[in-house]
Amino acid sequence: MMRPKQIIVFFRILFIFIFFLSTSCVKRGKDTAPKTRAPVLLTKKQESRSPKKQPSQICVCIDAGHGGDDPGAKAITPPHTKEKTLTLVTALKVQEFLHTFGIKTVMVRRTDRFVPLKERAHIATKKRCTHFVSIHYNSTPKPTSAKGVEVYVYETDKSLERAAASKQLASAIVHRIAKVAPLRTPTIRHGNFCVIRETKMPAVLIEGGFLSNPKEAKNLKNPRYIRLLAWAIAKGIVDVCHSTAPRTVTGQ
Numbered sequence: 001m002m003r004p005k006q007i008i009v010f011f012r013i014l015f016i017f018i019f020f021l022s023t024s025c026v027k028r029g030k031d032t033a034p035k036t037r038a039p040v041l042l043t044k045k046q047e048s049r050s051p052k053k054q055p056s057q058i059c060v061c062i063d064a065g066h067g068g069d070d071p072g073a074k075a076i077t078p079p080h081t082k083e084k085t086l087t088l089v090t091a092l093k094v095q096e097f098l099h100t101f102g103i104k105t106v107m108v109r110r111t112d113r114f115v116p117l118k119e120r121a122h123i124a125t126k127k128r129c130t131h132f133v134s135i136h137y138n139s140t141p142k143p144t145s146a147k148g149v150e151v152y153v154y155e156t157d158k159s160l161e162r163a164a165a166s167k168q169l170a171s172a173i174v175h176r177i178a179k180v181a182p183l184r185t186p187t188i189r190h191g192n193f194c195v196i197r198e199t200k201m202p203a204v205l206i207e208g209g210f211l212s213n214p215k216e217a218k219n220l221k222n223p224r225y226i227r228l229l230a231w232a233i234a235k236g237i238v239d240v241c242h243s244t245a246p247r248t249v250t251g252q
């Protein structure tokens with residue numbers, strides 16, 4: 001039999017033991033919970049908010065310039081590749097790369113046929129595209145030393161938001177192209193072209209180099225060069241889509 005004093009001492013020891021046990025569990029709980037759960041939850045939350053994980057919201061209209069009865073420019077060097085052929089090859093490559101990034105595309109044309117200019121812009125609006133990219137190649141009437149890529153945007157006071165978004169798209173593409181091809185200065189220019197004027201979403205028109213420059217024309221007939229150019233265009237589009245929420249700007 002325990003005496004009352006012994007009972008009191010026993011319960012004191014028991015109480016102290018339980019107290020230490022409980023505080024150590026709480027501490028352990030506090031230490032482990034944030035390390036294992038909170039950062040994971042935060043990352044998922046951030047990812048779900050970020051357009052990076054929502055490529056399905058982005059739809060890029062790719063416009064291969066010219067086509068059919070409209071050949072566009074012609075390379076100055078044999079085999080005198082037509083602009084309409086080069087634009088289609090480039091556009092199809094851009095589409096291929098965008099698909100690898102999980103981005104939807106709408107092609108204005110996939111074959112050698114002419115699509116009226118206003119119809120090209122209309123296709124992008126009808127298909128609810130979020131971005132519009134028109135691909136062309138440059139030329140001058142006589143052989144020239146002018147070379148490099150230019151990117152045109154349509155600037156108007158009537159739609160400052162769209163003009164700003166178009167410039168942002170142009171900058172992202174130029175940033176990538178600079179790594180694979182020469183640029184003409186100034187690279188981003190204002191252009192009153194039907195396809196980028198009549199579209200409702202951020203739109204650019206890329207002149208991918210001069211077919212009237214013998215050296216550049218030689219580069220442009222190289223499939224590897226076109227592939228690099230297409231990759232840079234696609235990567236630029238991906239960059240801008242990741243940095244801004246996709247949207248269609250109306251009210252022009």
Ligand SMILES: [Zn+2]
Nearest residue numbers: 065072136137
């Ligand atoms: Zn053209």
